[in-house]
Amino acid sequence: MPRYDPRRIETKWQAFWDEHATFVTPNQPPRGSRGKLYVLDMFPYPSGSGLHVGHPEGYTATDIVVRYNRMKGKHVLHPMGWDAFGLPAEQHAIKTGTHPRETTYNNIDTFRRQLKMLGFSYDWSREISTTDEDYYRWTQWIFLQLYDTWFDTDHEWTGPDGVKRKGKGRPISELPIPSDVAAQGTAAVRRYQDSQRLAYQSEAPVNWCPALGTVLANEEVSSEGKSEIGGHPVERRALRQWMLRITAYAERLLSELDPLDWSESIKILQRNWIGKSIGAEVDFLVEESGVRGQESGGSGQRANFAAWKDARANAGYSAAPESNVIRVYTTRPDTLFGATYMVLAPEHPLVATITTADQRAAVEAYRQKSSLKSDLDRTDLAKEKTGVFTGAYAVNPVNGQPLPIWIADYVLISYGTGAIMAVPAHDARDLEFATQFNLPVIEVVSSGNDAVPNIGFTGDGTAINSGEFTGLPTAEFKQKIAVALASQGLGKSAVNYRLRDWLFSRQRYWGEPFPIWHEIDADGKPTGLVRAVAENDLPVTLPDMDDFQPKGTPEPPLAAAPRDWLYMTADDGTRLKRETNSMPQWAGSCWYYLRFCDNKNSQSFIDPAVEKYWMPVDLYIGGAEHAVLHLLYSRFWHKVLFDRGHVSTAEPFQKLVNQGMILGENNEKMSKSRGNVINPDDVVGEYGADALRLYEMFMGPLEQVKPWSMNGVEGVYRFLGRVWRMIADDAADDIVLSPTVQDVPLTTEQERLVHKTIKVVTDDIEKLSFNTAISRMMEFTNEFTGANPRPKSAMETITLLLAPFAPHLAEECWQLLGHNGSLAHHPWPTYDAALLVEDEIEIPVQVNGKLRAKIKVPTAADAAAMQSLAESDETIKAQLAGKTIVKVVAVPGRMVNFVVKG
């Protein structure tokens, strides 16, 4: 007795698809193609624990879209691969001695087997792994493009897409060299170029994690100052690092986000991360030390200040302030008259020169203490503000008032100019600090509301105590003061971003080596000059190594590579040593969507014609955890490639959807420690891949977070069984068509249901509303289960509609219904809108907005006809008896409402 047997059906059809290369997609569109469609999943990191149920959620969604569009005649690209560099394999190597390569490729085999088991219609001939030499060769090549590019901020241009832009990445050979630099010779020119490249080296304080033996990006450090991986302590340390100048692209990454078909909340997440703010820079002259504090000192200082202002008025505002000037950034230049003190970040270079002898010890102690803390540590201890007076004073440029200069770690060196003017009356942090240290507070903005005190008011209001500007609304004040400051050479309008440059190097083995040589002198010491590895020497392959133990120093594992890998002598006789850092895991995932288009190309990373045909990605689905970093990084790389003419679109991903996380049955995040992990292998073993796919789509809206339910899986499994029994003969010994399925015409009712189901399922797939599409197919099945005979044409329709969701069962039913081969390319059913219209519909009748009856009316009935039909209904008659009808609202095709009184 052939019950619904997913195991038999699924292995049979997976073998069929493999054997017939059903889903292999050539780069040339087939004859009659209705256009291309590139549907992409976020490729997984092949972890040792295998696929979890979160993966198939997004993968099933894209597979439905792909299978549906394939039937609609679209030329679909649907690839899969592996983001396979990364720390876990290396950690595993440290523990067990197994080479990361071996671990990684074993894990990939597991993932591939699991994905094939789920019946996704990937074109497996396009499979890639970021760890393949043939792949990371091009990752290195793209890095060299970044290295070869500088950002020309003011360059105005029109791209191949017809969009006008300001700011462009251009070849380093086109960088103008200032004459004074050129005069100093080749080495100086090279250093100048290096300082402008999108990939540059920097001695930067980084997050060094001794336990992992590596530095981490800010994003890889948790708010408690622990590593995201492993939860180990992280400390600060200055190291030479490779950085990518993503900040150059901040404005483009922001403005070019707007036209994309992404959810507004994801766009907002990216915008917040970029964090654009508009304000002004203002310069403050530092008083000469020792003078202030003496009763007689005032006039001399005023003379200094007056002279400086004169000089500025003549010379104008310059890119770099004099050595006795503090430059601040503020979003509220309108509160300049309310500044009562200034704060420098402890690391600010001016601290050393302005601090008075009296205060030196205290200032040094404070700097020492804060140097040990990371940005994150500082915010952690945010309960009370701390800081130290430097003993020095600055002069407020608008009114000549002296302002004590403090250092405090609530001011960050990494944002703005690393210095602020403090306006305690209108800034919460400054107010807290002023209260703590008893500094004066001057109100300069009126809230305009007696209930809201001016002190502590941080909104827009009206200026008070602000000289000639008094009475101006905040917005107008901001404009006027910016103009006034600029004309006096004391400041200018300015924009800041909270986005920081991307720390791009890691001290790991299992990552892409940098294609970079360091020049070294006779003693083996680096000269500070570097060279790119020649393009035809790529890839720089990972040397074979077997010792992965961290050495407890920031020296990367590759520093212990064989000498013939590490050293070389150039044609010009220069001794060269390889860069021994490696790239972060993000690198490979920044451009994988391009390689899928042309994964076998050995001449270039992608053929331009192929790129033009497939790009951009039409639909990209993946987890919300990548809403910021991965998506921002790959947009950045893509824009550089675009500026350099290697790709034809400015943005890689036209439409983006984030699937919601699947929680455990107890409504908590799935984790081993909570013991609520669902293993896809188990679910498939018991209910089949079709049931798993269907359940994950039926749980709820794709983008929503939702808990797992085994009972729910059971439910859709039962549904699939009903579909099977509707078409196959459950009682027969062989697998044969049910005798109830006959070649008979549809009744009018059945015909309407068939066409309605085609319409709603089609519309729902287009909207990615898979849960409702499934419920419509359930309704259909509930109706036809009771039919005898069951028209064969209706069975064919439901089979085709179900195919994107439960492809194995659908293929089997299709065969039972007498068709040869796969239905994967069979045309999607169409419906006739005229057949959806019913002659008579049931509408609600309300009295005073309350439902009192339901009546049947002809579909075409107008308002008057509906009203008279409603009035003749017995219940409504009774409701209306003895009352006055004030008004009747009758909406054709919808409802009737009597408004009565009495």
Add this chain to the structure above:
RNA sequence: GCCGAAGUGGCGGAACUGGCAGACGCGCUGGAUUCAAAAUCCAGUGUCCCCAAAGGACGUGUGGGUUCGAGUCCCUCCUUCGGCACCA
């Protein structure tokens, strides 16, 4: 603190541009089939009033508002989840 998303039966969820709240599934109850069970099929299932039916009242986090009519629009507050977090 700021930004974003969301609160609907016992549970997951549905409801187009304001127009029958609870589609579909789970769970539960009853029945058929069976020696019995599993599986399957049929029926019922928001809460309350009423012996029951007929009928009625209430009902989409809270409180208010707009409207003939509000889950849907506006304002207030509460809760949960996600992101950022001294960014001047």
